[in-house]
Amino acid sequence: MACPLINLLFFLLTFLTFSTLAQTSKNISLGSSLTAVKDDNPSWPSPSGEFAFGFREVAKNGFLLAIWFDEIPNKTIVWSANRDNLVPRGSKVELTVDGEFILNDATGKRIWYTQSAGSGVAYASMLDTGNFVLANRSSSNVWESFSYPTDTILPSQTLNQNGILYARYTAKNYSTGRFLLSLQLDGNLVLATTNFPQDTPNEAYWSVQNPNTGFRFIFNESGFMYVTSKNGSLLSTISSSMLSMKDFYQRATLEYNGVFRHYVYLKNTSSSSGRWHMDWSTSSYEPPNICMSILESRGGGACGFNGLCKLEDQGPTCQCPNGYSFIDPNDELRGCKPDFVPQSCGEGSREEADLFDIQELQNADYYGGDYADFREVSEDWCRQNCLDDCFCGVALFRTGQCVKKRLPFPNGRIHPNLTGKLLIKVGKRNPTVNPGGGANTEKKDHKTLIIFGSIILSGSGILNFLLPLITYLVVSRSYSRKAKVSQNHPVISGMNLKHFTYEELKNATNQFKEELGRGASAIVFKGVLASGNGKSVAVKSLDTRVGENDLEFKAEVSAIGRTNHRNLVQLLGFCYEGEHRILVYEFMSNGSLAGVLFGESMPNWYQRRQIALEIARGLLYLHEESSSQIIHCDIKPQNILLDDSLTARISDFGLAKLLRIDQTLTMTGIRGTKGYVAPEWFKRLPITAKVDIYSYGILLLEIIFCRKHFEAAAEDEGPMILADWAYDCYKQNKLHQLFKNNDEAMHDMKMVEKYVMIAIWCIQEDPLLRPNMKKVTLMLEGTVEVSAPPDPSSFISSIL
Numbered sequence: 001m002a003c004p005l006i007n008l009l010f011f012l013l014t015f016l017t018f019s020t021l022a023q024t025s026k027n028i029s030l031g032s033s034l035t036a037v038k039d040d041n042p043s044w045p046s047p048s049g050e051f052a053f054g055f056r057e058v059a060k061n062g063f064l065l066a067i068w069f070d071e072i073p074n075k076t077i078v079w080s081a082n083r084d085n086l087v088p089r090g091s092k093v094e095l096t097v098d099g100e101f102i103l104n105d106a107t108g109k110r111i112w113y114t115q116s117a118g119s120g121v122a123y124a125s126m127l128d129t130g131n132f133v134l135a136n137r138s139s140s141n142v143w144e145s146f147s148y149p150t151d152t153i154l155p156s157q158t159l160n161q162n163g164i165l166y167a168r169y170t171a172k173n174y175s176t177g178r179f180l181l182s183l184q185l186d187g188n189l190v191l192a193t194t195n196f197p198q199d200t201p202n203e204a205y206w207s208v209q210n211p212n213t214g215f216r217f218i219f220n221e222s223g224f225m226y227v228t229s230k231n232g233s234l235l236s237t238i239s240s241s242m243l244s245m246k247d248f249y250q251r252a253t254l255e256y257n258g259v260f261r262h263y264v265y266l267k268n269t270s271s272s273s274g275r276w277h278m279d280w281s282t283s284s285y286e287p288p289n290i291c292m293s294i295l296e297s298r299g300g301g302a303c304g305f306n307g308l309c310k311l312e313d314q315g316p317t318c319q320c321p322n323g324y325s326f327i328d329p330n331d332e333l334r335g336c337k338p339d340f341v342p343q344s345c346g347e348g349s350r351e352e353a354d355l356f357d358i359q360e361l362q363n364a365d366y367y368g369g370d371y372a373d374f375r376e377v378s379e380d381w382c383r384q385n386c387l388d389d390c391f392c393g394v395a396l397f398r399t400g401q402c403v404k405k406r407l408p409f410p411n412g413r414i415h416p417n418l419t420g421k422l423l424i425k426v427g428k429r430n431p432t433v434n435p436g437g438g439a440n441t442e443k444k445d446h447k448t449l450i451i452f453g454s455i456i457l458s459g460s461g462i463l464n465f466l467l468p469l470i471t472y473l474v475v476s477r478s479y480s481r482k483a484k485v486s487q488n489h490p491v492i493s494g495m496n497l498k499h500f501t502y503e504e505l506k507n508a509t510n511q512f513k514e515e516l517g518r519g520a521s522a523i524v525f526k527g528v529l530a531s532g533n534g535k536s537v538a539v540k541s542l543d544t545r546v547g548e549n550d551l552e553f554k555a556e557v558s559a560i561g562r563t564n565h566r567n568l569v570q571l572l573g574f575c576y577e578g579e580h581r582i583l584v585y586e587f588m589s590n591g592s593l594a595g596v597l598f599g600e601s602m603p604n605w606y607q608r609r610q611i612a613l614e615i616a617r618g619l620l621y622l623h624e625e626s627s628s629q630i631i632h633c634d635i636k637p638q639n640i641l642l643d644d645s646l647t648a649r650i651s652d653f654g655l656a657k658l659l660r661i662d663q664t665l666t667m668t669g670i671r672g673t674k675g676y677v678a679p680e681w682f683k684r685l686p687i688t689a690k691v692d693i694y695s696y697g698i699l700l701l702e703i704i705f706c707r708k709h710f711e712a713a714a715e716d717e718g719p720m721i722l723a724d725w726a727y728d729c730y731k732q733n734k735l736h737q738l739f740k741n742n743d744e745a746m747h748d749m750k751m752v753e754k755y756v757m758i759a760i761w762c763i764q765e766d767p768l769l770r771p772n773m774k775k776v777t778l779m780l781e782g783t784v785e786v787s788a789p790p791d792p793s794s795f796i797s798s799i800l
């Protein structure tokens with residue numbers, strides 16, 4: 001093959017052409033050419049060396065014929081010939097003897113040319129202004145790059161009427177994007193989105209009005225940007241810099257995100273930050289808040305359909321609402337897609353309705369896309385109305401007004417000025433698929449370790465040598481992924497638990513000063529971890545007897561430590577030192593469910609349903625989905641904590657097993673709290689997960705009616721045990737009597753009745769009649785019908 005030789009010749013020729021030019025003259029003579037080879041291709045620099053013209057590889061084997069700032073490390077591109085048509089390696093640009101500039105790809109196909117043949121072009125030149133020109137013998141410009149701007153204009157460059165800048169597609173993709181800046185024929189300077197992929201403008205989102213007079217948009221040599229009239233008089237100033245051109249590079253670019261910015265860059269390399277800055281002496285970007293400016297009747301807005309735009313210090317950013325994710329993470333302006341199957345309106349949509357939830361977002365809205373508008377309604381009504389309506393994708397609630405919108409939602413934005421709240425309908429996560437995200441991987445890790453462990457025990461010599469190594473690698477890799485683990489402390493193998501010293505916890509709790517709560521066998525203190533960036537924790541000191549089996553403690557802690565679910569309070573670490581048995585948990589800022597349920601501001605019906613479901617999911621995880629089954633034994637409102645987003649998190653699970661005070665099932669041995677404990681505790685029946693179902697049933701009744709299970713007798717006629725009372729009222733169809741005050745739930749009696757029926761199933765005296773947690777969850781979610789429950793029996797009242 002003769003290719004290598006040809007390539008070498010080719011290279012030498014190119015190299016020679018280039019070096020001759022560089023040494024003798026800044027004029028590029030007819031017949032000169034450049035070839036795209038690799039990223040540091042030869043290029044044609046300007047006399048000062050500040051700008052250069054040539055090929056840049058902006059994508060894998062994708063070259064741009066471009067002009068760039070050559071003395072800046074990033075070599076910022078300011079112009080390109082073929083933005084929508086990158087050329088491969090081997091492509092060539094040539095100044096023909098006819099005086100035409102032609103870009104051919106590697107196969108010789110013409111990609112771009114200047115249409116200047118026959119106009120007397122004598123030479124080409126890269127000027128110090130950043131303008132690349134083709135000039136005739138008397139040095140008049142026949143063609144100049146300044147007349148064909150892409151997304152940037154430079155000082156001394158002008159935009160005439162009908163002149164347009166198109167933003168690039170993304171920060172790294174130079175092709176024609178979704179925004180334009182135009183000096184329109186009517187004299188107005190406007191920013192608008194394009195009707196992408198067509199390049200025609202939509203409505204303007206920013207404009208400088210110069211009706212009938214605006215003639216030229218000028219970026220002059222001193223860094224001023226303004227619009228002049230035909231006779232040259234100044235009409236409106238857009239931006240002005242006080243910085244001298246001698247010391248600063250300047251450019252004005254329509255960014256891919258639609259913001260037009262005037263940038264400066266300090267030339268002096270020893271004091272330069274190496275970054276383009278906005279010139280803070282002026283207002284140097286427009287519009288001030290693009291998120292609030294784009295309100296299109298067609299098109300998705302600044303962040304695309306369903307996306308939400310928020311102005312940060314560094315500029316506008318896009319995000320997706322909960323339950324949605326970017327269509328293309330590398331192109332956030334393309335918008336967001338739902339992570340669930342949107343509700344259909346066909347047959348079965350009524351049953352489907354229960355599979356959806358509402359996520360809230362404050363100070364946000366979507367502008368447009370409305371199809372229904374209600375006044376003087378409550379937030380709860382708005383929520384339920386959207387949930388019940390198969391068309392509704394999001395509802396905007398604002399002071400008694402409920403506006404429903406359907407997919408896709410345009411012009412999403414977040415700003416403190418927006419007083420509304422978005423109620424976004426999302427599909428519920430299927431709790432059996434991957435609760436809490438990551439629980440399944442946790443389980444897998446665990447299994448891998450057990451398998452490895454058992455092979456080591458039975459393996460032969462060589463395996464004995466190899467397997468520990470592999471196990472070590474697996475374990476250490478899973479640690480390095482979990483950066484939270486402190487390096488200084490031993491960790492129970494296979495999980496992310498920290499071993500604290502007693503001294504450390506004493507320090508963290510300020511000598512066990514602030515007590516959060518106290519149970520029969522433990523005291524909880526608030527603490528702040530020195531090693532955790534001031535993270536608040538709850539430190540639970542167990543009252544254990546000396547002589548506890550350390551191995552058992554560790555086994556139990558590791559069982560709890562492996563749990564990972566969004567509805568469980570996460571165990572962070574522990575201490576077993578001398579007689580100390582201490583557990584360290586995440587701190588839950590909103591206290592216990594008991595505090596809110598029976599307190600002043602009880603949660604609304606919607607929130608209560610949500611909490612009930614969350615607890616059910618947490619319990620389902622403990623019973624059926626964690627690596628070893630955990631029976632809680634003490635479900636009650638005091639043990640349900642609420643995090644700062646009011647999500648219910650079960651705490652204290654597994655603890656009953658840790659405190660093996662007495663194994664016999666006598667009255668004194670009952671673990672749990674009066675009223676919530678299942679009858680089998682008293683009957684010497686085997687204790688199974690069904691004891692938690694019972695307690696959950698009682699708790700569910702408390703959640704529905706915001707009443708304590710035992711209430712101090714107020715009126716003579718009022719029964720005091722909620723479970724009995726609820727069953728009676730259910731039988732007599734008088735459940736509304738159980739509500740205190742005027743609860744919104746009273747407008748939702750069908751759902752109330754369903755929840756009560758579920759609760760009654762849970763508190764059946766016969767454990768076999770109680771549903772398991774899976775069934776309970778499915779019933780709450782509405783996936784499974786609830787049949788009429790039998791009388792839970794009179795046992796409950798007789799134990800008192």
Ligand SMILES: *[C@@H]1O[C@H](CO)[C@@H](O)[C@H](O)[C@H]1NC(C)=O
Binds near residue numbers: 025026122123137139
């Ligand atoms: C470029 O060519 C023109 C016309 O031939 C000449 O006037 C000018 O001096 C040349 N410039 C340089 C830098 O050689």
Ligand SMILES: *[C@@H]1O[C@H](CO)[C@@H](O)[C@H](O)[C@H]1NC(C)=O
Binds near residue numbers: 120137141
């Ligand atoms: C160069 O172009 C200018 C403007 O078009 C024209 O006036 C001039 O005659 C041309 N000179 C030559 C030598 O062609």
Ligand SMILES: *[C@@H]1O[C@H](CO)[C@@H](O)[C@H](O)[C@H]1NC(C)=O
Binds near residue numbers: 058059169173174175
């Ligand atoms: C840039 O974006 C355009 C529009 O989506 C796409 O067609 C093109 O392939 C992208 N170019 C590169 C190099 O990724």
Ligand SMILES: *[C@@H]1O[C@H](CO)[C@@H](O)[C@H](O)[C@H]1NC(C)=O
Binds near residue numbers: 223
């Ligand atoms: C640029 O424009 C400003 C404002 O109109 C003016 O003061 C300045 O002299 C101009 N500079 C040049 C080099 O024309």
Ligand SMILES: *[C@@H]1O[C@H](CO)[C@@H](O)[C@H](O)[C@H]1NC(C)=O
Binds near residue numbers: 230
């Ligand atoms: C230039 O045009 C503007 C508006 O078109 C007008 O107000 C102004 O008087 C004109 N100036 C001169 C010197 O003609």
Ligand SMILES: *[C@@H]1O[C@H](CO)[C@@H](O)[C@H](O)[C@H]1NC(C)=O
Binds near residue numbers: 269270271
């Ligand atoms: C560049 O900056 C350095 C440090 O600030 C200063 O000492 C030097 O004089 C500057 N050079 C020029 C040419 O301004």
Ligand SMILES: *[C@@H]1O[C@H](CO)[C@@H](O)[C@H](O)[C@H]1NC(C)=O
Binds near residue numbers: 074274275276
């Ligand atoms: C220069 O390039 C680096 C690396 O790609 C990037 O982190 C930095 O932000 C760029 N600077 C500017 C001014 O774009």
Ligand SMILES: *[C@@H]1O[C@H](CO)[C@@H](O)[C@H](O)[C@H]1NC(C)=O
Binds near residue numbers: 292415
């Ligand atoms: C937000 O409200 C303040 C006070 O009313 C107002 O000054 C400001 O311009 C508003 N901001 C936006 C982006 O609308």
Ligand SMILES: *[C@@H]1O[C@H](CO)[C@@H](O)[C@H](O)[C@H]1NC(C)=O
Binds near residue numbers: 503504507530
């Ligand atoms: C206790 O806290 C102090 C101050 O916060 C710190 O200097 C000291 O190292 C801590 N001791 C332990 C054992 O963490």
Ligand SMILES: CC(=O)N[C@H]1CO[C@H](CO)[C@@H](O)[C@@H]1O
Binds near residue numbers: 589
């Ligand atoms: C109901 C309640 O107490 N909500 C609080 C939960 O915690 C957040 C942040 O700590 C507060 O802002 C809420 O008011």
